[in-house]
Amino acid sequence: MHQQAIDKPNTSPRHPDAQAGFARQLDQRITHHLSQLAPAPARLVEAARDAMSSGKRLRPYLLHLVAGDAADRDAVLDMAVALEMVHTASLIIDDLPSMDNALLRRGRPTTHARFGEATAILTAIGLLNHAVSIANGLPRMDAVQRGALVAILSGVMGWQGLVAGQELDLNGFSDADHTGDALDRITRINALKTGALLCAAVEAGAILGGRADGERSLLRRFGEDLGQAFQIADDLIDMLSDSTAIGKDVGKDAGKETYLAVFGAEEALRRCRALLASADAALVGAGLSPEPFRCMIDAIFTPMLDRVPAAQQQAGAAR
Structure with a gap:
């Protein structure tokens, strides 16, 4: 992001308190929505609650910030829940044995590790379905707004979103995919797997906040750059950290064509910071x-990026 902000984080308590306050409200609204699932099977509901019980809440809070204080509070919270349900479903799917085969997520057993693969798949399907239902029933929204919000969720889930990103991440590109060079391929996968949800949060917030078209265009660029930066930072952590330190399985990117694998750690770190600066410029422009x-x-990137030099020094000392 803003270079000074990355190098010297803002320690003012005002914004962290605001984010924590929103997270508490979001957790209450998540609990409310999950309580409405009965008479669904209790094991399925328990799996959904377990999967939704933790997380950075980055995407919901981003939606909230873009929407602004003038937006309808209930609609913002409900749409934030819907977005977090889509995000959680995507993590459940990514962690499956047939996908990344991960056993640890957010410092706890993954959904399939705790509840079994079948229940994990059904939980993800249920969360995706319920997310659309929430968006389609938002209070005090007209039909055009509801339709746009449902379209955002459908788009981020589908053939030009998470489904496509996971397929390309797992199995690579075929000759029919008309790809360019390595950078083009990496950028496309990152946009589909990570950027899609961040852009969805920004776009949904812009609709709920009544943002003008010019603002929405710049905000989308902000979301795109942030998504690229986040995935590069995540790749760095995957290679340079251990699972105990970050609360999830690492080493899952081995053999994949990531920015880090192609261009190296120093260039990946430089690229990540450049993307954060570009995202900041788009935000200011909006x-x-x-x-x-x-x-x-x-708060998210500084701990991630601070690990990189330390890990590199340890690796150098080991050699």
């Missing part, structure tokens, strides 16, 4: 107050 965004992104 006319939104950047400080709450900067504080949120610093």
Whole structure:
């Protein structure tokens, strides 16, 4: 993000308190929606609650910030729940034995590790379905707004979103996919797997906040750059950290064509910082107050990026 913000995080308590307050409200709304699932099987509901019980809540908070204080509070919270359900479903699917085969997520057993593969798949399907149902029933929204929000969720789930990104991440590109060079391929996968959900949060927030078309265009660029930066940072952590330190399985990118694998750790770190600066410029250009965004992104990226030099030094000492 803003270079000064990354190098010296904002320690003002105002923005962290605001984010924590929103997270508490979001958790309450998640609990409310999950309580409405009965008479669904109790084991399925328990799996959904377990999967939804933790996380950075980055995408919901991003939606909230873009929507702004003038947006309908109930609609923002409900749409944030829907988006978090899609995100959680995508993690459940990514972790499956037939996908990344991960046993640890957010410091706890993955859904299939705790509840079995069949229940995990059914939980993900249920969460995706319920997310659309929430968006389609948002209060005090007209039909056009509801349709646009449902379209955002459908798009991020589907053939030009998470489904496509996971397929390409697992099995690579075929000759019919008309790809360019390595950078083009990496950028496309990152946009589909990571950027799609961040852009969905930004776009949904812009609709709920009544943002003008010019603002929405710049905000989408902000989401795209942030998504690329986040995936590069995540790749760095996957290679340079251990599972105990970050709370999830690592080494899952071995053999994949990532920015880190192709260009090396130093260039990946430089590219990540450049993308964060570009995202910050787009945010400022859109006319939104950047400080709450900067504080949120610093809190996520600074711990991730600070691990890179330390890990490189340890690797050098080991050699």
